[in-house]
Structure formats: structure tokens, C-alpha cells
Amino acid sequence: MLSSERSEESSMDASLCLRSVQHEKRVMACTSVSFQAFSLSFRAVARNPLHGCFAQHDRAIVVKKAVTQSIGNHFAKVAVHHEKLFVIPMAQRSLVWFRNDLRLHDHEALTAALAESSDILLLYCFDERQFGKLPSGFPKTGKFRAKFLIESVEHLRQAVRERGGELLVRMGKPEQIIADLAGALGITSVYFHQEATSEEQYVESALRQNLNALGVRTREFWGSTLYHKSDLPMSIEALPDVFTNFRKQVEKHAQVRPLFPTPTRLKHFADVEAGEVPTLQGLGLEEPQPDVRAVMTFKGGESQGLQRLHEYIWQKDLLKTYKDTRNGLIGADYSSKLSPWLANGCLSPRKVYEEVKKYEAQRIANDSTYWLIFELLWRDYFRFIALKYGNRIFHKFGIKGKPREWSHDREAFERWVVGKTGQPFIDANMRELAATGFMSNRGRQNVASYLVHDLNVDWRWGAEYFESVLIDYDVCSNYGNWNYVAGIGNDPREDRYFNPKRQAALYDPKAEFIKRWIPELSSWDAKRLIEADSLEYT
DSSP: OOHHHHHHHHTSOGGGOOSOGGGHHHHHHGGGSOGGGGTOOOOOEEEETTTTEEEESSOOOOOOHHHHHHHOTTOOEEEEETTEEEEEOOOOEEEEEESSOOOSTTOHHHHHHHHHOSEEEEEEEEEGGGGSBOTTSSBSSOHHHHHHHHHHHHHHHHHHHHTTOOEEEEEEOHHHHHHHHHHHHTOOEEEEEOOSSHHHHHHHHHHHHHHHHHTOEEEEEOOSSSSOGGGOSSOSTTOOSSHHHHHHHHHHHOOOOOOOOOOSOOOOOOOOOOOOOOOTGGGTOOOOOOOTTSSOOOOOSHHHHHHHHHIIIIISOOGGGHHHHTTOOSSSSSSOOOHHHHHTTSSOHHHHHHHHHHHHHHTOOSHHHHHHHHHHHHHHHHHHHHHHHGGGGGSTTTTTTOOOOOBOOHHHHHHHHHTOSSOHHHHHHHHHHHHHSOOOHHHHHHHHHIIIIISOBOHHHHHHHHHHHOTTOOHHHHHHHHHHHTTSSSOSOTTOOOOHHHHHHHHOTTOHHHHHHOGGGTTSOHHHHHHOSOOSOO
């Protein structure tokens, strides 16, 4: 800047020293604050022509918590000049806390932090509580899901580093780790996406409390669903208890929001240790062994999810037949297989929607293309149901509060877990799950129905086993679906039952899937396998 320009600028009235026009109304509203209430004494404040910000001749005037909260915590200082308050725009140091949103594309919290901050710290915390034991005794996060999570964090770190930034990784309790970082590094704001269930919400609440004590604000966003919860044509409290009613209203009255842009450049301001991504062994878990019978090899990470999305829709052109093939059992391509990346937030549901809409515009729009969006709507629905009913989705009698006496026959349950019930179609699906961490949607419906209706075993045991083992575990979808199958959730037909013999005849008529996972039956006649009530092969 020329010296004449500096001189001219330095003579300007301090009232023009507002950097952000967007905050002008909020700043001017503060001029009506009674200064006497704060007993502030002050002397002349002038603008420093060298640094372009307020400098005080004698001492700085910092308006305490009451004033800064009235205009937003991202303004740390307020200056007084000619009996008016003026904001001193300060460099905002922000922290973005990654959770089940392990991606850079369509990430509102990250986008907002980049727009509102001068310095940004990116963090992922492996919450130690997620690697303990469930009440049923299973690991809360089993080896398949843990491996996928580790890969997803590693890929996110790589993507961040490629853009010039750094992803800090920590192990412990996020609400403590983030508060400690905020206090040590002068963080002024913490950005994150909200979750829908109690364990995650407890962490959010504890974090708010810890940060509030430090005078650090939170900026919270909703980014896990196709339709934003604020755009629903009904309140969460008025959410219909039948999916079809929800779907019809949403499709008629709501719009899917556009994607947030993927950042091309990031930077890291803090000279702080990046931290190591934990190993499976460090988490007390063993390495999963590959199985050639698996539908596919799932690798965690945003790039892997985007690759699978492109492969399924564009490269293999499979979307146009999705509705016809989605109930398959063998191979990678009978369904999209996007669920692990959606569950970890490596893929945004809006990104999937965008690609479907592009495909419909460029190739074909039919029942199959719609049906993939239909499945995303089911995913949304279970998240909103979790918001509506809270912990009732975990209760014995479900969201309906429908009493039922459940068996707690541990021996029967263990036979179900290891695939030795004697019912071939059920056992084949359970063995696939144990060996690979994945099971088809058709398989999940059948094994869940068998546990609760044929064995009458407490559905919560099955839900916890799925929580531990599934590579694509999603708390809302998992417990929502178990409520549904057990007749205590959102199914308008309370007596829905999946007959495993009939299901096998429809979806595995040659017993190829059964023989694939129960090789001791490979020489048996398909008809005998399908029609058997119980076989002695275990």
C-alpha cells in the first residue's frame, strides 16, 4: 500500500473500521448496549495504519463474556470509540472434528470452517469407549468394522495432506481431547456434524460444557441424511410412524440440498504432533482373514467409496437393473454395496443422489434408478425415527412399547451366531457374516426373523451381534430394522414373518448360496436343502 493511501486510511473515522460487512447489522445492534452496565472506562482508540486493525494508545478494552456472547463468540474483542462499540475482527482459530463424516466432499462443517476461519485444525478421535464390550459380551466394534474405520481415517489423512493440511489423530475421549487442544492452541470455535443417538449426543453435550467453560463456541451441522432435517415437511415430533406416509410427504414437499464443494487446498497452523492411527492389534482386535467366497473386498476411505459409486453406476452400468437384482446373494454386483462407505461418512448420500440424477439425465430413468434413492430414504427415515424416539429404539419393547416375553436361551443364540441351527438358508447367511462382516439385505431380514420368531430369542442380542460384526453397521438403520422385524417398530404389519424355506426357494433356488457357505452340503440335492426344516449337518 502506498504511503499516501496509508495516511488517508489512518485518518478515517474508526466507525469505518469493520472488516466484515456481513456482520454490520449485528455490530450496530451492539451500540445500544448500556456502557454503564459494564462500568467501562476508556480512552481514545485509533486505528493502527501499519496493521489495519484497532490499536489502543494506552490500554486495550476487552468487553467480557456478556458482550461478546451478544454478538457472537468469534469476536473476541470489542473496542469503544466515541461512546460506540466496535468489533475488533480477530484471527479465528477453528477445529473441525471429524466423526462419521470421513470425507472432504459435501462436508458442511469443513466448508463453514474454511469460510469463517483464518486457521484450521482437523481432528479425528478414536473414542476409547467404542472399543469396549457390549452387554452381550461382544466387542462393541469388531475387527471388520474397525479395519474399515482405520483405513477410512488413513485415507482421509492422506487426502488432507495432499492438499497441504494435516489430520490430527488421537485416542481417548473426544470431549476431553478437543477441550485440551482448544485451551492449549487458542482455538475459538469447534465445528462438527451432529449425530442422532444417545451415546454420540452425550459426547456432544459434554464437549459443549467443556468448551463453554473455556469461552469456545461450537458450530454444529446436520450432514448424515439425504434430506436435511430442517427441510422436512413435518417436525421430528410429528414424523409418521409408517415409512410410506413419510416418503410420500417428503417426495412431494422437500428438496435435496446441493453438494458443498470439495476443498482443493488446506493448511495446518499448529506445531503439534499429528498422532498415529492405531492398529487393530493396538485396539485389541485380530486381523480379519480374507475369504475367497466374500461378495467383494471392502476398503475404507473416501476415494474407495467414490470409486465404487462410479464403477457401479457408470463403468458397469448396473444402476438400470438395481431393483431386479438387489435381492441377490452372491457376487459384488447384485446391489450397490455402498453401505460401508455411507455408514462411515466416506460417501455423502447427496453425492449418491447427484450421481443417480446425472445417470437418469444421461442414460435412463426407470424403477431401478428410483429404487436406489428409495433405499436412501429408508436410511433417512431410521435416523429421523431415532431422533423422535430416542433410546426407545434400544428398549426391550421397542418404539411401540409392545410387551413380549423374550427367551434368553444362550445355547440357541450361539447356534444362530455360528450358523449351526440346522436351517440351511439361515446358517449359510450367518456363516457369511462371521467370515466376511457382510450379509445381503435379504439375508439380514431372514436371519433376524428366524431369531425373533422361530427361536423367540431377545432381539437385542441379535442387534448387538450385528453391531459388533457388520462392516457397514449404522446405529439407526441397525436398531430401526431390528425393531421392524421384531414387530415392535415401524412395520404396520406386526405379524410379518420370513419363512426361510420359501425365501430360499425364491432367492437361492439351486442352493448355490447354501452350498457356497456350507460346503459339507455341497453334494446334497438342492430341493432337499431348500425344503428341509432342520438338517443334521452341524
